[in-house]
Amino acid sequence: MSRSAHPAGPRHADVLPEGHYSAPATDLNELDPKVWSRTVTRDADGALTVGGIEVARLAQEFGTPAYFLDESDFRARCRAWADAFGTEADVFYAGKAFLSRAVVRWLKEEGLNLDVCSGGELATALDAGMPAERIAFHGNNKTVAEIERAVEAGVGRIVLDSFQEIARVSHIAQRLGIRQRVQIRVTVGVEAHTHEFIATAHEDQKFGIALADGQAAEAVRRALTLDGLELIGIHSHIGSQIFDMAGFEVSARRVVQLLAEIRDEHGVELPEIDLGGGLGIAYTSDDDPREPHEIAKALGDIVTRECESAGLRTPRISVEPGRAIVGPTAFTLYEVGTIKPLEGLRTYVSVDGGMSDNIRTALYDAEYSVALVSRSSEAAPMLVRVVGKHCESGDIVVKDAFLPADLAPGDLIAVPATGAYCRSMASNYNHALRPPVVAVRDGQARVIVRRETEEDLLRLDVG
Ligand code: LLP
Secondary structure (H helix, E strand, O other): OOEOOOOOOOOOOOOOOOOOEOOOOOOOOOOOOOOOOOOOEEOOOOOEEEOOEEHHHHHHHHOOOEEEEEHHHHHHHHHHHHHHHOOOEEEEEEOOOOOOHHHHHHHHHHOOEEEEOOHHHHHHHHHOOOOHHHEEEOOOOOOHHHHHHHHHHOOOEEEEOOHHHHHHHHHHHHHOOOOEEEEEEEEOOOOOOOOHHHEOOOOOOOOOEEOOOOHHHHHHHHHHHOOOEEEEEEEOOOEOOEOOOHHHHHHHHHHHHHHHHHHHHHOOOOOEEEOOOOEOOOOOOOOOOOOHHHHHHHHHHHHHHHHHHHOOOOOEEEEOOOHHHHHHHEEEEEEEEEEEEOOOOOEEEEEOOOOOOOOHHHHHOOOOOOEEOOOOOOOOEEEEEEEOOOOOOOOEEEEEEEEEOOOOOOOEEEEEOOOOOOOOOOOOHHHOOOOOEEEEEOOEEEEEEOOOOHHHHHHHOOO
16 A cells, blocks of 8 residues: 555544555545456446446345355456467466366366365366366375375376475386376575565475575486486476566576576476466555566567577476466455544454455465445545454454445445455364355356355364
8 A cells, every 4th residue: 555644534543553644546436457356346326246246135145254256257367368378388277376166167168277286176176077187286295195196197297396206206106007297396596576475486495496506407317217207397486476577587597497407418308397376466556467468478488588599499388377367356245343443543444254264464464455345435535454353463354445434334345356365275263164255257146165154163073
């Protein structure tokens, strides 16, 4: 959020915390298309609609809190990524951002592949009919059982993350009489400009095998000698919520250099490189994400150029966007409960969810925006902090935002861009019941992940 010395709205007191917050330049009723999914609009009465359905109706039918996912937007984003990368490249949707059987079916129909990183994600993918050869299996500590399941199912690739795993996967594949297609995940030494916990290509972390000290070259040496493995390429994922293409360019350059070294040492040109996911989305109007075609062009150009100068055939590129596909397609709908104005500070607006349905604010200091959606309002802006109902003062959903000063208990507010890493990281803290995910499309809404019930909680509690 922008901060300046401008006076704030009428319910703000003279002294504001951490500097002064300028009242928003735009009308609070306006919905910035950067942060809302494509079919979201306000109807003539000022209420928000998605897929042609008004939020009050959705709240009545499905309750709050709930995630509403704009299916046609999701599909359009899949197509935009697939079209941008074309037939010479592969797009793997990163299931960790949000996965359900319906999502798997949409991906299948829209021609995307799928990256899974656990037995649970693999089971969901297979159950919903994703062809195994279109699945990539990731993870820094895959269990033997998970590897066996993946190899048996015939996944298209396993991304190897350590020396131990190179030997383990080869052993399992040999035992099962299979030559498993694999990539080796390397850490290219790029410091991505993002939160420390979601940056993954600097060397001091748990993922991948470092390029810098020759470990990656050694991993390739070993993988090439093992009968259970068919080494098809090198993988690099540099982090998440990244806007600057420079990190990807450095990563691509270093991966191509490794391909050239492998060619020189082993006489083998590996046919594929995977540049991971991590492309940023707009959580607030201040964020300016890249379009898939710009990303595809930037990555394609750098790989082609580097390969030309190294005398290599251009490998097939793959990417693994999660957030950039699903993030913007959903919003979380909450009902406003307690409103607590703190004179001289800000107004705390409590909603019926919180850190159990969106941990990202507490965990990464993430920025979100929020809007009053059950009606429009001409009231002056008031500086708010949207908080949840959990027993924790860090239970913040939106740190700083403006809502109309006539906000009242019972109003519906929505936080956009919650499609990625909100339901997938949701918890039962305080025995909260995880909210449903409702897909909305062309005037129809259907639950794709149902709301948890107290029965669900008690069923697990077998003591
Ligand atoms: N590929 C690999 C190997 C990854 O580890 C990840 C994310 C992705 C692709 C997808 O990244 P995306 O395009 O969605 O940024 N919970 C954090 C994000 C953790 C991402 C972990 N890996 C968050 O809420 O921001």
